[in-house]
Amino acid sequence: MKRGPRAVRIKVNPDLCEGHNRCFALAPDLFEVDDYGLSRARHDGAIPPEREEQARLAIDNCPEFAISVIEGD
Amino acid sequence: MTDVPETCPVSDWATDYDIFDPDYVHDPAPIWDELRMRCPIAHTTRWGGSWLPTRYDDLQAMVRMVPALSSRSTAVVPPPPALREQLVAEAKKYGAETPPISADPPEHKPFRRMILPFFSPRAVEAQIPYTRALCHSLIDGFIAKGEADAAVDYAQQITPRVIAYVLGIDPGRADEFVEWVRGLLELGQTQPAMRIKYRGVIRDFFKDMVAERRANPGDDPISTLIEAEVEGKKLDDYKIVGVCFLLLVAGIDTTWSSISSSLLHFATHPEDQARLRAEPELLPTAVEEMLRFYAPVTMARKVTEPVEISGVALQPGDKVLMNFPAANRDPAVFDRPDKVVLDRQRNRHIAFGLGIHRCAGSNLARMEMQVALHTWFDRIGTFELTHPDSITWAGGQVRGPRSVPVRFGAAVC
Numbered sequence: 001m002k003r004g005p006r007a008v009r010i011k012v013n014p015d016l017c018e019g020h021n022r023c024f025a026l027a028p029d030l031f032e033v034d035d036y037g038l039s040r041a042r043h044d045g046a047i048p049p050e051r052e053e054q055a056r057l058a059i060d061n062c063p064e065f066a067i068s069v070i071e072g073d
Numbered sequence: 074m075t076d077v078p079e080t081c082p083v084s085d086w087a088t089d090y091d092i093f094d095p096d097y098v099h100d101p102a103p104i105w106d107e108l109r110m111r112c113p114i115a116h117t118t119r120w121g122g123s124w125l126p127t128r129y130d131d132l133q134a135m136v137r138m139v140p141a142l143s144s145r146s147t148a149v150v151p152p153p154p155a156l157r158e159q160l161v162a163e164a165k166k167y168g169a170e171t172p173p174i175s176a177d178p179p180e181h182k183p184f185r186r187m188i189l190p191f192f193s194p195r196a197v198e199a200q201i202p203y204t205r206a207l208c209h210s211l212i213d214g215f216i217a218k219g220e221a222d223a224a225v226d227y228a229q230q231i232t233p234r235v236i237a238y239v240l241g242i243d244p245g246r247a248d249e250f251v252e253w254v255r256g257l258l259e260l261g262q263t264q265p266a267m268r269i270k271y272r273g274v275i276r277d278f279f280k281d282m283v284a285e286r287r288a289n290p291g292d293d294p295i296s297t298l299i300e301a302e303v304e305g306k307k308l309d310d311y312k313i314v315g316v317c318f319l320l321l322v323a324g325i326d327t328t329w330s331s332i333s334s335s336l337l338h339f340a341t342h343p344e345d346q347a348r349l350r351a352e353p354e355l356l357p358t359a360v361e362e363m364l365r366f367y368a369p370v371t372m373a374r375k376v377t378e379p380v381e382i383s384g385v386a387l388q389p390g391d392k393v394l395m396n397f398p399a400a401n402r403d404p405a406v407f408d409r410p411d412k413v414v415l416d417r418q419r420n421r422h423i424a425f426g427l428g429i430h431r432c433a434g435s436n437l438a439r440m441e442m443q444v445a446l447h448t449w450f451d452r453i454g455t456f457e458l459t460h461p462d463s464i465t466w467a468g469g470q471v472r473g474p475r476s477v478p479v480r481f482g483a484a485v486c
Contacts, residue, residue: 018431021194025357025439035190037436060419061361063427 008047009071010055012039016066023058023067030055045070080119087112091119092149092371092394093263098468102411105399114385121151123373123392124385129403129423131383132395135374136428138382140177142374142393144430147175149373149394149470153265156272167311171319174372174430181429183303184316188433191239191294191320197436203238204441207231208448216452220459223340223449223477228332231445236324239437240317241293242282253278254325262469279317283310294320320434327370328438330473332445334367335360337477338413340458345415350450352415359415360442365422366413368398369473372426397423398472454482 012023012031019037023030030051033039047055059067083091086104091097097104105127108115115125126132135142145164152160160170169176172184190196211230215221233247233254253271261268282295290296298313308316339346349359376391387393401422402410425432432438456479458464465475 018428019189020425020431021436024194033194035193035195036186037189037193057418061421063421063423063425063431 007049007072008052008055008069009045010041010047010059010067011045011070012041013066013068014038014040016064018064018066020063022061022063026058026061027051027054030058039066041067087115088117089119090115090117090125092125092469093120098466098472101398101472102402105396105402106411109399109403114383120149121392123149123394124387125394125399126382126396127399127403128383129400129406132397132400132423133427134382135393135395136426136430138380139429141376141378141380142387143177143377144175144181144372144374145169145177145377146375146392147372149371150262151392153268156265156269163311167309169315171315172312173433174319174323178429184312185429185433187298187301188294188316188320191297192434192437194436197440200235200239200437201440201444204231204235204444205448207234208445209452212448212452219482220478220480223336223456223479224329224333224474225476227449228329228336228445228477231332231441232327232329233325235437235441236321236434239294239324240320241291241295242321250321250325254322257322258326258470259467275318275321276314279314279321280310282317283313323432324434324437326467326471326473327432328434328441330369330467330471331364331367331438331442333474333477334369335363335442335446336449336456336479337458337464337474338363338367340456340477340479341461342413343455343457345413346455348415349446350455353447353450355415356443356447358417358420360439360446361420361422362413362415362417363442364424364439365401365407365417365420367473368401368422368424369471370424370426370432371396371398371470371472372430395426397426456481 017039021033021037023039024033030042030047031039032042080091083089083094086108109127113128113131117123126135163170168180173181176184208231211227215226221227229251230247233250234244237244237247253275256267256271261271286295287299295317298308298316301308349355372395374393374395376387376389376393378389380387401424404410425435459478459480463476463478467473467475
């Protein structure tokens with residue numbers, strides 16, 4: 001059976017996020033932030049393959065190392 | 074720097090650094106590079122004595138050593154003895170003076186949650202029209218002359234008005250706010266009398282403002298603080314004044330330094346200026362790169378229990394300068410750290426600090442930088458320094474150029 005690229009799933013660790021909002025600035029359709037600036041991955045963290053590079057940018061720009069790939073890596 | 078008393082020359086930067094040495098204030102990066110190689114956490118007995126970390130990983134670790142590295146004393150230069158005694162007495166009675174920045178857990182969190190909503194992405198978006206109109210009106214004031222001081226006539230005019238607008242106080246008093254904050258934070262570092270005077274001036278101003286808002290509450294942060302509760306109790310005026318004090322002081326010379334540094338950079342790097350003009354879509358990464366490269370803020374921590382970091386034993390009572398600017402130049406983390414790369418895609422800089430004390434106003438600062446630079450590039454043609462030798466820098470707690478005289482042509486649309 002032919003398999004497409006494996007979907008990536010990401011997570012924002014709420015214990016590490018301090019509200020820098022870099023992820024939200026880089027990919028507002030992948031992350032949402034509350035009034036305290038704390039971030040959460042939208043769509044339960046599911047990243048469509050065509051948005052994976054943007055998710056990786058968010059991960060690599062987080063000063064708290066709060067975002068990680070939990071599936072598909 | 075004309076306000077700093079002459080001190081003896083530095084013999085060894087690893088054991089005797091001087092944050093007010095003219096070479097250090099002008100360009101500390103080569104000194105950090107040297108220290109990172111041979112003594113990554115330097116020490117000095119000058120200015121009250123302190124430790125100076127220079128590696129990214131050490132800064133990342135140190136912000137998480139809470140409360141062993143306490144925020145009760147965040148001033149890079151300790152207060153003069155008379156003020157120190159007063160602050161100790163006040164802390165006994167009231168707790169942290171300017172929470173959340175000068176508070177440790179558990180006192181820190183409720184104050185942090187009180188102020189963060191004023192600076193959320195949504196709240197900051199609502200300040201864009203005011204900021205943009207302000208930038209345009211400032212440029213209207215000097216564009217016909219073909220020259221201006223990008224620091225004094227532009228950057229320094231923007232940030233006090235924007236924070237005043239956010240706080241619901243009179244932006245028309247911006248020049249006074251600038252005088253107060255410079256007196257407290259910049260000149261006050263080496264002139265204790267000035268520090269004491271302006272601390273009093275700012276506190277008195279907010280005492281009056283709080284009384285006024287108690288009588289006439291509105292939809293503004295001061296009124297919100299008056300109504301706020303911690304553990305079911307309203308705040309006393311000492312705390313409300315302290316939080317307001319923090320919000321005003323932290324919002325002025327920090328971002329003004331960043332905008333000034335950015336315009337100085339573009340005035341002295343025509344290739345970057347031309348590139349940003351040709352590729353305005355680079356503005357967001359360019360702003361992050363300016364923040365990385367010219368990070369203005371160093372905060373201090375007070376050691377409250379013995380801790381070891383990278384082989385250095387810190388003892389209670391020691392002071393640590395949280396050298397976020399040096400971390401941003403660490404070659405272990407940043408490719409070509411001493412080169413400004415306007416489209417740097419991966420930029421995990423820590424100009425706004427880290428951890429529980431991450432700059433609460435970082436969204437506002439970023440917005441001000443973006444709007445200020447966008448509007449400047451939109452209206453002002455190619456610009457260059459008129460007197461390349463006349464750039465003066467402030468250093469210590471907040472580093473940035475205080476005068477950036479430029480001449481320019483009209484923008485070509």
